[in-house]
Amino acid sequence: QKGSLVAPERLRFDFSHPRSLTKKELQHIETDVNHYIDLDTEVKVNFMDQKQAIEGGAMALFGEKYDDRVRVITMGESNQEDLATSVELCGGTHVSQTGEVGGFKITSESSVASGVRRIEALTGSFVKAYVRELEISKKHALKDQLAKEKTEREKALQTKKKLDDILAFDDSDIQSISGTNFLAKIIQDVPPRELKSLVDRLKTKIESGVVAVLSVDDSKVSIVVGVTEDCTKKYDAVEIVGIGAKILGGSKGGGRKDLAQSGGTNTKSTGAAIQAIEKFL
Known part of the structure; x- marks a missing residue:
């Protein structure tokens, strides 16, 4: 003692x-x-x-x-x-x-x-x-945890619906620029971690071309650009995402020739970012 x-x-x-x-x-x-x-x-x-x-x-x-x-x-x-x-x-x-x-x-x-x-x-x-x-504290903690889990499930379902809606795009959404298919989508409140897999799936659906997806979440905007394998000799996803990121007030970004990601804070410039990419193409 x-x-x-x-x-x-x-x-x-x-x-x-x-x-x-x-x-x-x-x-x-x-x-x-x-x-x-x-x-x-x-x-x-x-x-x-x-x-x-x-x-x-x-x-x-x-x-x-x-x-x-x-x-x-x-x-x-x-x-x-x-x-x-x-x-x-x-x-x-x-x-x-x-x-x-x-x-x-x-x-x-x-x-x-x-x-x-x-x-x-x-x-x-x-x-x-x-x-x-x-x-009492444990009951409150459990109640808060259950409420948090419910909110997370609801957000996950909302995100899934948004992704499914984007994947069900109409062929008329695809533009042809200088002989290259281009599909651009602007979405709200989809976590950045979901965007790369979404762009990969969109690349598969358009078969050949360039895909750009921008997601606005609160005061930030994420951008992911994908280029199908047959177009990587002509276009570099890192270069393209950098063009969009510049308009969005972000950094050059990074990734590979077929898939790149960046972001910015100019949430009202999403349309201008897509126009800059269209002009580049």
Whole structure:
């Protein structure tokens, strides 16, 4: 033991230990302490000579100074041989029965110095209040988590519908510029991570040509350009996406000759970006 605080509703216990306690170890401590509380055994107080107390097995803290005559507290006694007994030199005030403690709940375990750990806990009616608040907090957290998951599912369904709608484009949406097919789409609130796979699927559907998809999400706009394999000798997706990104107020972007991505903040310039790409083609 390295230190302690005992109050009517809480306690702090510092002890030497090289590492943090595991969840299982903390549960074991709680179970043991509550077991002795539930036994409701008598807390005995005796006064005796210090030497006699130490020889009788009483625990004295290193560094503490004791009078020649000491107060010895004994608790947790039982006729069952497998139950240990606590015998300590102590001048503090104690309950008359262990059951009066009412309950024990660890609230934290932490480090206070090198090789010294600290356990903080609640007792009595404060345990019930703490557990009740914990249960309420868990219910709120679960409710928030379920609401979050529902929102995410709804967003995922909305995104899927938008992607399906784009994939179901009409052939009249495809322009022919200098003998090259060009398909451009502007969409709202589709995550950037969905755009590359979308452009790849659109490339497959148009079979030959260039595809540009722009997605506006809050104050940002993402742009992905795809070039079918047969057109990569004539056009470079990185170059094309850079032209669109410049209009959108973004960087040059990056990727491969057949697929490149960039973005910007000029959300109202999506039409101008597509026109710049059309002019380049």
